Amino acid sequence: MLKVENITKKYGENVAVNNLSFTVDAGEIFGLLGENGAGKTTTFRIIMGLIDANEGKVTLDGKKIDYSETDNIGFVTEERSLLTKLTVQEQIEFYGTLKGLDKDTIDKRLDYWLEKFEITSYKNRKIKELSKGNQQKIQFISAIINEPKLLILDEPFTGLDPINVKLMKDAIYYLKEKGCSIIFSSHQMEYIEDFCEKLILLVKGNTILDGKLDDIKENYAKKNIMIKGEDIDISAIKKLKGVISVEKTRGELEVKIANKEVAPKVFNIIKNSNITKYDVVSPSLNEIFIASVGGIHE
Numbered sequence: 057m058l059k060v061e062n063i064t065k066k067y068g069e070n071v072a073v074n075n076l077s078f079t080v081d082a083g084e085i086f087g088l089l090g091e092n093g094a095g096k097t098t099t100f101r102i103i104m105g106l107i108d109a110n111e112g113k114v115t116l117d118g119k120k121i122d123y124s125e126t127d128n129i130g131f132v133t134e135e136r137s138l139l140t141k142l143t144v145q146e147q148i149e150f151y152g153t154l155k156g157l158d159k160d161t162i163d164k165r166l167d168y169w170l171e172k173f174e175i176t177s178y179k180n181r182k183i184k185e186l187s188k189g190n191q192q193k194i195q196f197i198s199a200i201i202n203e204p205k206l207l208i209l210d211e212p213f214t215g216l217d218p219i220n221v222k223l224m225k226d227a228i229y230y231l232k233e234k235g236c237s238i239i240f241s242s243h244q245m246e247y248i249e250d251f252c253e254k255l256i257l258l259v260k261g262n263t264i265l266d267g268k269l270d271d272i273k274e275n276y277a278k279k280n281i282m283i284k285g286e287d288i289d290i291s292a293i294k295k296l297k298g299v300i301s302v303e304k305t306r307g308e309l310e311v312k313i314a315n316k317e318v319a320p321k322v323f324n325i326i327k328n329s330n331i332t333k334y335d336v337v338s339p340s341l342n343e344i345f346i347a348s349v350g351g352i353h354e
C-alpha cells in the first residue's frame with residue numbers, strides 16, 4: 057500500500073503541493089487529477105524519491121521510499137525515455153538488468169508482453185523504427201518488467217489508437233488483478249471515470265475533491281435531467297427557479313438543475329407531454345472537474 061501523508065512542496069514562495077494526503081491499496085487504481093501546473097508531476101517526483109518534500113512523508117508497504125524501494129515503482133509518462141538506437145529486446149534487457157532481473161526472466165516476461173500487445177515481430181527492431189504508439193507500448197513494458205508494487209501512469213494512452221487503448225487498458229486491469237497499486241493521471245476524464253475507484257482533484261496544489269468516484273458524483277449537488285419526448289414546454293422549464301440551462305443534445309433535452317429538489321418541478325411541467333424518457337443523472341466527471349476548477353479561478 058502506498059501512503060502519502062501531508063506532503064507539502066514549495067519552490068520559493070510558490071506552493072506546488074499543499075498538505076496532500078492519500079492512500080492507494082494493493083490492487084487499486086487511484087486517479088490524480090488537476091489542470092496544468094496543479095502539482096501532479098511534483099507529487100510523482102516526491103513519491104519516486106527524486107525530490108524531497110518540505111513536509112510530510114511517503115511510504116510503500118510501510119517503508120520510506122529510498123533508493124532500494126524505487127526498484128518497486130514503475131513509471132510511464134508521455135515523455136518517452138527510450139534508448140532509440142537499441143532494439144526492443146536490448147532496451148528491455150537494459151532496464152530489466154538495472155532493476156536486478158536476470159536475462160531469462162526478462163526474456164520470458166518480454167515475450168509475454170509482446171504477445172499481449174500484439175507486437176511479437178518487433179522484438180529485434182530498433183526503437184526508432186517503431187511508430188509512436190508502439191514506442192509507448194515498449195515504454196510501458198519497460199516500466200512493468202520488474203512487476204512493480206506501485207505503477208504510476210501519467211497520460212499512458214498518448215499516441216494510441218482505440219484498439220491499442222483497449223490493449224493497454226486490459227494490461228492495466230491485469231496488473232490491478234495481480235495486486236499492483238496504480239496511480240493514474242490523465243486530462244481525459246472518460247479514462248478516469250472508466251478506471252478509478254478513488255480520486256483526488258488538485259487545484260494549485262490544494263486538494264479540492266477527494267474520495268470515491270461514486271460518492272463524489274452522488275454528493276455533487278447539481279444534476280442533469282435527460283428527457284425524450286414531444287410537445288415539451290421548454291420555455292416553462294427555463295423559467296423555473298433552480299434550472300441552470302436547457303439544451304437539446306442528440307435528440308434529447310438536457311436540463312441542468314442546481315439540486316435534486318428541482319427535478320419534481322421539471323417533471324410537473326412535462327408530465328402531460330408525450331414522454332419516453334425522464335432520467336435524473338449526476339453530471340460527468342468532466343463537468344464536475346470544470347466546475348470545481350472554474351470556481352477557484354473566479
Ligand code: ATP
Binds near residue numbers: 070
Ligand atoms: P502538467 O499537467 O502541466 O504536467 P502538473 O500538475 O504536473 O502540470 P507540476 O509540474 O507539478 O504540475 O507543477 C506545479 C507547480 O510547481 C507549478 O506552479 C510549477 O511552475 C511549479 N514547479 C514545478 N517544478 C518546478 C521547479 N523545478 N522549479 C520551480 N517551480 C517548479
